[in-house]
Amino acid sequence: MTASPLIPVQAPAGSFFGWRVVGAAFALAVFAWGIGFYGPPIFLGVLHTTRDWPVPVISAAITAHFLCGAALVVRLATLHRRFGVMATTRAGAILTGLGALGWAIAPAPWLLFLAAPVSGAGWALSSGAALNAMVSPWFDRRRPAALSMAFNGASMGGIVFSPLWVALISGLGFPVAALLVGITAAGVAWVLAGRYLGRGPAEMGLRPDGDPAAPAHGPARPDRQALAPLVHPWRDRRCVTLAAAATLGLVAQIGLVAHLFSLLAPVLGDSSAGLTMGAATACAIGGRSLLGARLPPGADRRRVAAANVGMQALGSAVLLLAGGSVPWLLLGCGLFGLGLGNVTSLPPLIAQAEFRPADVARVVALVTATSQAGYAFAPALFGLLRQDGTGGAALFAAAAAIQLAAAAVVLLGRQPRRSGRTGSSGPL
Template identity: 35%
Template sequence: MIAGTRIDESSPRYRGWRVVLACFMMAFFMFGFGLYGQGVYLAELQRAHGWPGTLISAASTFSFLLTSVLVIFTDDLLARIGLRALILCGLSALGASTVLLALMQTPWQLYLAYALMSVGWTGMGTVVIATVLNSWFEQRRGLALSLAFNGATCGGIILVPLLLSLTGSIGFRSAMLAATLAMMVLVLPVVVTFIGWPAGTLPSPGGRVSGAAAPVHSRKALLANAAFWTMVLPIAIALLAQMGFIIHQVTFLEPLIGRASAGLAVTIMAAMAIVGRLSLGLFVDRLDPRLACAASMTSQAAALFVALQSTSPTVLLACCAVYGFSIGNMITFPPLIIQREIGSSAFAAAMGLGTSISGIVSAFGPGIVGLVRSFTGNYTTAFALCVVLDLVAAGVVLWRPGRRAEIAARRVD
C-alpha cells in the first residue's frame, strides 16, 4: 500500500510524520467545530434566539446524515479531484459554516451552515485522514493514526473551552469569527506544504494505489461480508450513544455544576481521550481490537450509568473522565479492524462505506436524546437508553465470523 517501504518509518525525517502533523491540525478544527463545538452551539443559539433544543438537535442530525451520504464517495473524489483539492474544499466549507453560525438570524441559515459543515467533514474527516495515513505507513500505522486522531480530541480540550471563554467575554459571534480566522491561518499552510501521496502512488476508486496488484472491491461485495457488518453495526450503535451524550453534555451538566465546570468536564473528557488513544497506539499490535472495542463500550456504559445517579461535581467530573478514555478509540478501531480482517486493498472503500453506515445510524443520536428529553423533561431516560445501547454494541462486536468468512473477507470481490 505504501511507497518507499525501505524507509525507516520511525525516523523523524520520514515525510510521513509531517503528513501526520497536517492531519492532526485538520482533525483539531474539524472535530472541534464539527463535533465537540455543537454542544456550545446548542446552548448559545438557544440563548440568543430562543430556538427550541429539538430544532437545533435536528439540524445536527441532518448534518451527520448528509455527511454519511457524502463520505461514500470519498474514494472517487480522491481519484478525480485529488487529495489536496478535496481537503481545501473541505476547509473552505467548514470556514463558511462557522462564519454563518456566527452571523445567522433564521433557522434556515442554521441548516445551511450544517450542510456546509457536512462538506467540511467530507474533505477533512476520518475517511480522508485514515486513507492518506494508510498510504504513508505500514509498520507504524497504528501510532500514526492515534497521533493524528488525537487532533480531534485536542479540539475538544482546547477549542470548546476557548469558545466558551471567548463567548463570555466578547460574545458568541466574535468568538466564532476569531476562531475561524485562527483555523485558516494555522491549517492552510500545513495542508499546502505537507499533504500529498507518497512518491509514485496515486489512489484509484476502490481504494487501490496505482501499481498495486489488487482487485477492485465493490461496495456490494463489502455489504455481503460478515466481518464488515460485525465491525460496522456495533461501532454505529456505540457512536449513536456517544454522539447523543457529547452534543448534550454541556446542556446536561450546566444546571448541575455550573457553566465553568461544564466546560471543565469537556476538557477532562477530551484529555482522557488523548490518554486512551495514545495507549492504543503504543500497544496496538499486541491487542485484539474487537476485545478492546468491547471493553471501551462497556466502560462508557458504566460511566454514564454512575453519572445518572449523582449530582456531585466530583463524581460527575470523574464519570466524564472515564467516559472520555474510550471516546477517541471509537474512531480508531474501525481502520484497525478493517486492516486486519478485510485487508489493505479494500481499505478506502471499506472505510468510506463503513463510515457512511455508522454515520447514518449515529446521526440520530443527538436528535433521539433531545426528543426523549423533551418528552420526559430530563436526561435520565435518554442517557439510560444510551447505556443499554453501549452494552448491546459491546456484545455484538465480540461476535466473530467463522474461519471461512475471515478468509472470504480478504478476498472481497
C-alpha cells in the same frame, strides 16, 4: 506529474516523513472537529440566546449538518482518487469556514438549512475518514500509534475550540468570530495540505513505517491481498457488523456527551461540571494514546473494540448508580472518557486488519457515513429519555444498554484466523 525514480533508504530515527504527515493531520483535526463537531452545540446556544430562535429548529439544522456530511463521506474515497487528498482537504477546510460563516450570518432560522449542507460537506471532507486517508499510506505496523496521534487532534479540537468559540463570539460577535476562524482554518489547511499531503510514500521513494526496501529473497510479510475482496458491502459480515457496532457506540457516546454537562451541573456546580467534562476529554486522549502505543500487532482488534465499549458501559452504569455521590460520578465519567477516543479510531484499525488495502478506504468511508447518520439523531433521542421524570437514570441506562449491544455486534463479525490474518468475509 510523474515522480522520478528514487532509491528507498532507511529513514534515520525521528526523520521519517510519515510522522510529519501525522503532525499535519493532528493540526487539521483540531480545526475540523473544533468547527464541524464541537462548533454546532455552541452555535445552538448562541443563536437561541441572542436571536431567540427555537431550539428544535436549530437542533434540526445541526442534524441536517451531520446528515449532509454522511451523504458525502460515502464518496470520499472516489474524490480522493479523482482530485487527490491535498485538493480535497483544502476544499474541505474552505467549505468548513464558509459553512460556519453561513450559520453566523443567517438572518432567519430557515436559512440555517442552506448553511448546513455547506458546513456538512466541509465536515465530510476533513473528519475521520479523511484523517485515515492522510495517515494510512504511510504506516502499516505502526498504524495504530500513528492514527491515535492524528485522532488526538479531534479531542484537542474540543479542548481548544469550545472555550475559544465562546470567547470570540462574546468579544467580536458571531459573524466576525466565524469569519476569523474560517480564514484561519482555510489558511492553515492550505499550507499543511500543500506541504505534507501532496505526495505519497511511493512518490518519495519511501516505504510504510520508514522501512528499507524489501530484500529480493527472504521471508515475506503477511499478504492482506489474500483476504476476501469487498464485493457487496452490505452483504459482507465484516462490513455490516463493523458499521453497526460503530454506529451504536457513537449514538451512545454522542447522546450521553450532549446531555452530560446538564446532568452533572446540579450536583457538581457549573464550574466543576465543566472541569469534569474537560477531564473526560483528557481521559480520551490518554486512552487513545495508550492503545496506540500498546496494541500488539497480532491483537484481535474486534475484541479490543468490544472491551473498549464495555468499559464505557461500565462507566454509564456507575453514573446510573452514583446518585449524588461525587466520587462515583467522577469515576463513571473517567471510565466513559477513557474509551471516548477509541470509539472513532478503532474502526479504521479493524478495517486495516480485515480488508484488502484497496478496500480499506471504502470501508472506512462507509462506516463513517453510517455512524454519522446515526449519531446525528442521538442528542434528540436522548433528550426524549430525560422527559420521563427520572432525571438522568433512563439516559444512563440506555447508554449502557446500547454500548453493550455495540460490544456484542462487533464480536459477531469475528472471522476464523488464517496465518495470523482474518481471511473470510462471512456472508450474511
